[in-house]
Amino acid sequence: MTQDLSIRFGIDRLNDGEAPFLQGARLGLLMNQASLNSKLEYAHDVVARSFPGQLAAIFTPQHGLWGEVQANMVESPHGNHSGLDVPLYSLYSETRRPTASMLSQIDLLIVDLQDVGTRVYTFVWTVMECLSACGANKVSMVVLDRPNPIGGIDVEGPRLVDGYTSFVGGAGIPMRHGLTIGELAVWLNREHSLQAELVVVPVTGWKRDAGYPLGRAWTPPSPNLPTLASCLVYPGQVLLEGTNLSEGRGTTRPFEVCGAPFVDPIELSRQLTAANLPGAKFVPTRFTPAFDKWAGQSCGGVAIHVENPSSFRPYLTSTTMISLIYRAYPNDFAWSNPPYEYEYDRLPIDMISGSDCLRVTLDRLAAKSLAADERSACLLGLADVDQEQWRDDSRDVWLYR
Numbered sequence: 001m002t003q004d005l006s007i008r009f010g011i012d013r014l015n016d017g018e019a020p021f022l023q024g025a026r027l028g029l030l031m032n033q034a035s036l037n038s039k040l041e042y043a044h045d046v047v048a049r050s051f052p053g054q055l056a057a058i059f060t061p062q063h064g065l066w067g068e069v070q071a072n073m074v075e076s077p078h079g080n081h082s083g084l085d086v087p088l089y090s091l092y093s094e095t096r097r098p099t100a101s102m103l104s105q106i107d108l109l110i111v112d113l114q115d116v117g118t119r120v121y122t123f124v125w126t127v128m129e130c131l132s133a134c135g136a137n138k139v140s141m142v143v144l145d146r147p148n149p150i151g152g153i154d155v156e157g158p159r160l161v162d163g164y165t166s167f168v169g170g171a172g173i174p175m176r177h178g179l180t181i182g183e184l185a186v187w188l189n190r191e192h193s194l195q196a197e198l199v200v201v202p203v204t205g206w207k208r209d210a211g212y213p214l215g216r217a218w219t220p221p222s223p224n225l226p227t228l229a230s231c232l233v234y235p236g237q238v239l240l241e242g243t244n245l246s247e248g249r250g251t252t253r254p255f256e257v258c259g260a261p262f263v264d265p266i267e268l269s270r271q272l273t274a275a276n277l278p279g280a281k282f283v284p285t286r287f288t289p290a291f292d293k294w295a296g297q298s299c300g301g302v303a304i305h306v307e308n309p310s311s312f313r314p315y316l317t318s319t320t321m322i323s324l325i326y327r328a329y330p331n332d333f334a335w336s337n338p339p340y341e342y343e344y345d346r347l348p349i350d351m352i353s354g355s356d357c358l359r360v361t362l363d364r365l366a367a368k369s370l371a372a373d374e375r376s377a378c379l380l381g382l383a384d385v386d387q388e389q390w391r392d393d394s395r396d397v398w399l400y401r
Contacts, residue, residue, distance in 0.1 A: 003215035010144025010201035028106035030059040034221040035112040062092040097129035112144040114221040115181040120168040135195035145182030152208035157315040160354035176235040224254035236318030242349025250289030259301015262332040279312030316383035326366040
């Protein structure tokens with residue numbers, strides 16, 4: 001498929017002399033293997049070529065520079081980039097915030113990360129830590145923006161509640177927030193008074209109602225989001241990380257397939273179909289994870305096929321699925337125990353969903369017999385968010401219409 005060259009990511013604009021403010025500065029770069037330009041050149045090579053002798057350090061988020069490290073507190077080491085002979089600092093290590101010593105080597109930190117539009121994805125919280133550290137150490141920041149691959153219109157899932165902040169949710173935003181990483185950086189810098197000197201280089205030619213540009217190669221920003229289809233279901237399916245259900249890690253279709261050994265795939269597919277959830281079909285399946293939950297065991301479940309991304313509601317879909325499984329298998333289903341992403345006391349599901357509301361409600365639904373319409377109303381309430389309030393709170397940082 002031919003790439004739409006009218007859509008230029010922030011990294012694409014560096015070659016065109018559109019960032020003269022980078023000239024002469026000692027540069028740091030926060031990136032990973034998905035930080036590619038339209039010619040499939042890595043950001044560190046683009047920066048090194050465009051600003052000779054200025055690249056002083058590379059920083060990496062969770063999963064490391066090459067996106068090869070698995071999730072949940074599997075840390076990446078520091079090192080040296082042999083090709084460019086610059087230090088490589090992991091911000092998913094003993095520290096998730098760049099230290100004063102790291103920042104003393106640079107004048108300006110460039111960020112080029114592909115976010116996926118979901119609150120629990122840790123890259124934006126790495127950016128927030130960088131904003132805080134850069135503000136405190138008088139280091140400027142430039143975010144090279146990228147499209148939100150699941151679009152900038154739809155918002156779903158409740159906003160995180162005070163008292164439930166963690167590295168999978170550092171601020172009160174919805175689960176599916178509808179912002180790009182550049183827009184969210186501006187919002188966080190303002191709302192949390194981080195005082196970083198921040199510039200965003202916008203994407204040109206992209207609109208809020210679009211997803212990822214057609215023809216542009218998708219490189220997985222992390223090991224378990226290999227496709228755009230996995231990104232579409234992720235805002236809901238990530239909830240399964242807080243349960244004993246497999247979210248498909250250890251398979252070739254993480255987040256698109258899910259289940260457990262105790263689940264009847266045909267019955268689950270039938271019940272999900274009967275729930276009339278918009279935009280998707282549910283195909284019964286069996287799979288055997290090579291690692292992670294239920295490794296080596298045959299799991300019954302479903303494969304989610306999103307047929308209409310504009311009507312599909314991932315958070316509603318996944319809360320409905322969890323509720324159906326919990327109700328059908330109350331003696332087998334369980335909430336996962338900590339630790340989870342450096343939280344050692346509170347339950348992972350509460351950290352992921354942003355409060356204890358989802359867990360408490362699903363506990364109640366599993367124990368209580370309700371009519372189908374009453375159950376649906378409860379699940380709709382769990383997935384709901386005041387979209388207009390969120391848009392009012394965030395509209396002034398929109399870079400795209």
